Amino acid sequence: MAAIQGGFLANLGRVYAIYTGAFIGFTIFIGILELMGVPNRVLGYLFIFLTLGVYALIGWLARTAEVNEYYVAGRAVPAFYNGMATGADWMSAASFIGMAGSLYFGGYSGLAFVLGWTGGYVLVSILMAPYLRKFGQFTVPDFFSARYGGNVARALAVVVLITASFVYVVAQIVGVGIITARFLNIGFEIACFVGLLGILLCSMLGGMKAVTWTQVAQYIILIIAYLIPVTVLSSELTGVPLPQIMYGQALEKIAALEKTLGVLQPHTAAFVDARGNYSPTAMWNFFALILCLMVGTASLPHILMRYFTTPSVKQARDSVAWSLFFIFLLYFTAPAYAAFAKLEVYQSVIGQPIAKLPAWVASWGSIGLVGACDAANAAAQFALCKGVTGNGDGILQLNEFRLHTDAVVLATPEIAGLPYVISGLVAAGGLAAALSTADGLLLAIANALSHDVYYKMIDPTADTKRRLIISRVLLGLVAIVAAYVAGTLGADILFLVSWAFSIAAAGLFAGLVLGIWWKRAGDAAGIWGIIVGFGLCMFFLIATEFYGPWVKASMSWLGDINIVKIRGRDVAYIWGINNISVGIFGIPAAFLAMIVVGWISKPASAEMQDFIDSIRVPAGSVRNAEAAH
């Protein structure tokens, strides 16, 4: 195995070039099958099962019994490939499926996601990645334990890690379920479990090593799948296949159509309310969300642990730049998607007779992602039409058209009348995005449980074999629980994901940053930072989401609180801040707690300060890593 592994690492470029060629060839082959009249359903099956099969094969080939390979891929992942793997790890169902939809509906306000999910890498690059790589252990809680005096800090970090990652992974499985349900024509709950099988196939046997090399494969598929439809659309609509530049024209046409259709909130207008007036609340929500997402980026353990896998500190830094570049490719394209999709809907759907609507309206309508709500009984055919009263004139007006956020990307190829093979490709890409993130998250959770809780806190004498078996069993268990929650609850993907960011940001960011940049911070500071940040964030999240009326009644001393009916609940908005950015309360609180406790309590010991000095410099060994124990 060692010889094969060496051969593989030496030939990475060739291996993935052949793989990319084979995938393109496969897509063309499916296109030919479609021309020969093979039914769409079969094409969908081929795309999903063949890509799943490839991931499973990589997962199996990368199986390992070595702790170093299982937890940190043998620290042998070059910067470039770690960048791709991080890109796939990063770009989840929310980015691939949800984000263009948010941009479609939110216009400028949706750009908070584009900014928030890229800018955080600057923080990772300058504040964290190189130092965590130099520290060189297995998990993020390892760092908290070493820096803040042992298992109390470790246990708290594990709680934050698991809460954030679990909320996040549920959202990913919902994404997998939506795609699988649509393309395999099976129920959503069952689809969640089918998707789960794919996730486990990738990560069960090979841990981080398997996840890394499948994620590289998944990145290649997801970026191809994301760029092709919008490139074709761009060349159809504008004559130039450069969507990222040409959607400026689409924006101009949308602006013109908005006037004739009577849209009050222009697509590109910044900080406006539903009536199109300037709104400071909209502006503060925009900036609050950006801050939470960016700080969350620099705190999410499944991302930070990717930088444990590079061969050197220098490559960890290079790898952050590569990661952001690969992520950038998708994110600077997403607004183009939204613009072209909106233009298509405004031009070819709105104002058409109901009888002449394109076929995709019915097919996506049947799973509740599209609604044409003109007729009085439209809700019988379209679940989305519940509560919408159409005027029954046989023409689809703008206010009678309903589109689910997640449908924008998935349905765009059909909306634009592209062949079905492109729809299959997008499904494969969405699946790759959701699976790769779910893999990384589940691995982060299972590693925290097996390495941090079991090995470090319960049984430090456990041998390698036992640790790896425990890790795999836990991986399976966590996955099943997550799939069960996803299947029964279902939820808005973007909301769940944004909460995960806020939770991680409030709980871990201050401890990570000050742990490296403020030598004085002692054990108590680190511990209180997590408790206050995480505690406050969770309190506000649960209180505003589930006990909105109580918050309004008992916390009005905080200032302006209003109740918004959303997600079937009465949700409290404190100072008009949407609780999607709930981290805005926890992040400063964590810093404040750390600084206050840091100054009034005992400073970190001389050994600890020496340890910090040693992780600040790339060369040399890490000194006193065990000083805290």
Place this chain on the structure above:
Amino acid sequence: MAENKLSASQQAAYWEKTRGLMLVILAAWFVFSFLIHFWAPQLNQIRILGFPLGYYMAAQGSLIAFVLMCVWNAKSQDKIDHEFGVQDE
């Protein structure tokens, strides 16, 4: 792996340079993450290739700046590491 042979004062000088670089990039990050977007409504009055400028900065301009900042940090920090002879490869 190369050894870290820095004296206490060299270590302090190394960290001062590293921190200076961090602060400069952090400032740039703040400008492109928040500051320029305060003027998005005004910038939107200007249209380039159909893009309102405020929208463009949030959709593309800042993103390009972020990628460049990460490259800038990797290159400059590497230079500092070499200057002090503490690079690890």
